[in-house]
Amino acid sequence: MTLPSAAHRLASLGLTLCLATGSLGAWAQTSFKLRQVPPFMDLQNHTVSTFANAIxxxxxxxxxxxxxxxxxxxxxxxxxxxxDIPALGSPHHSSTSAEAINNAGYVVGTSPYQNMSRGYLFDGANSMNLGAFPEGWCQGCDLSSVAHDINNPGQVVGAGETADGPYRAFIWQGGTMTKLGTLGGVSSEARGINDRGDVVGESTLADGTTHAFLYRHGYGADDLRDLGTLGGSWSAAHAVNGQRLVAGCSTTAGDTQTVAFVHDGTSMKALPTLGGSYACASDINVHGWVVGSALITGDAEWHGFLYDGTQMIDLNDTLSDEVRARWTVTYASGINRHGQIAAMGTHKVHGSERALLLTPRAP
Structure with a gap:
């Protein structure tokens, strides 16, 4: 049986979007338009790489x-x-990472701060220090933190250094950093949060292995649910949508392969691969569409992917021949409800690594 082309599957995906959002008129996407993201557009400068982590x-x-x-x-x-996003305590320099953005345009990430790192919240004008866990000899003055995601109500998740050393997952809200528990091990890290306040990430177990977790809003801070693995010893969750669909990646039996997954609250489902030994999901939108990065057949290259609920689509197959002659989309990091994708790619002529925006193109 011949599988439908990527363009045909994306056309169906576009129709699904039209029905799901209740929009009027026929809307069908057959390909993506690729745009290089500012600020650094010089393709011949190989000393600079740009990235886009979220949209x-x-x-x-x-x-x-x-x-x-x-x-x-x-x-x-x-x-x-x-x-420009200023670094903490240094308005003339910028922070080192921008990890997530909510619909109000608030950005979170991690910035150098004194001799440490601290999670920050950028409100469009200023960067706020999210602080650290208030523990140790000086109540956290010498402890680091990192911020990974922010939801629309303004809750931030990440991980903070403890007085004992290992990092622990946190939820930050209104100036208060709440420490989450572990799955029996010594450390945990929160990667994603939805608008309900549900949190996902990874944690060590008592035996030292690492598993993905889900923390449901309203439960006790130590009540993390182990999402398991796909047969291997490691898994991690990176995003959760409003329906509590969780996206991430896990090793399989023998830990010889890593595959992307979606967990529906009952079981962990392995997504198709692009033929290689590694695939990992980075984001999932309100429609359950998943993006990430995977090795292609023979582990020859990294390619960004879109999973539409039924098929794994190499994003390079959705570009025009002209664009494919110039760019390889290597990583897809975020997807919004409209199907726009924050991505990264390599220019085939100059070898430059640049941030990209992929926008669905109607036929």
Whole structure:
């Protein structure tokens, strides 16, 4: 049986979006339009790499750049311009990472702070220090933290250093950092949060292995649910949508392969691969569409993927021939409700690694 083309599957995906959102008129996407994300557009400069880690409903992205000689700058970007995100305590420099953005345009990430790292919240003008766990000899003054995600109500999740050393997952809200528990081990890290306040991430077990977890809003801080694995010793959850569908990746039996998964609250489902030995999901939207990165057949290259609920689609197969001659989409990091994807890619002529925006193109 011949499988439908990527374009045909995406056309069906576009129709699903039209029905799910109740929009009027026929809307069908057959391909993606690729746009390089500012601020750094010079393709011939190989010393700078740019990234786009997340995208919100209106298309604003948490983005930035890294330099080979060290240092990084983070931005909040739209299609044409960017706003610099200042580092904590240093308004003339920028933070080192921008991890997530909510629909209000607030960005979270991690910034250097004194001789530590701290999670921050950028409100469009200023960066707020999210602080650390109030413990140890000086109530957290010497402890680090990292921030990974923010939901629309303004709750932030990440991980904080403890006085004993290991990092623990946290939920931050209104100036208060609440420590979450573990799955029996010494450490945990929160990666994603939905608007209900449900949190996902990974935690060590008593035997030292690491499993994905789900924390449901309203439960006790130590009440983390072990989501298990796909037969291996490791799994991690990176995103959760409003229906509590969880996306991440897990090793299989023997730990020889890593595959992307979706957990529906009952069981962990392995997603198809692109033929290689590694695939991992980074985000899931309100419609249950999943994006991430995977090795292709022979582990020859990294390609960004979209899983539409039935098929694993190589995002490079959704681009025009002209664009594919110039770009390889290597990683898809975020997807919004409209199907816009924050991605990264390599320019085939110059070898530059750049942040990309993929926008569904109607036929």
């Amino acid at each position: 919100n409903r209106s298309g604003l992205m948490a983005s930035g750049l890294y330099q080979q000689l060290g240092g990084g700058t983070s931005f909040r970007c739209d299609k044409t311009s960017c706003v």
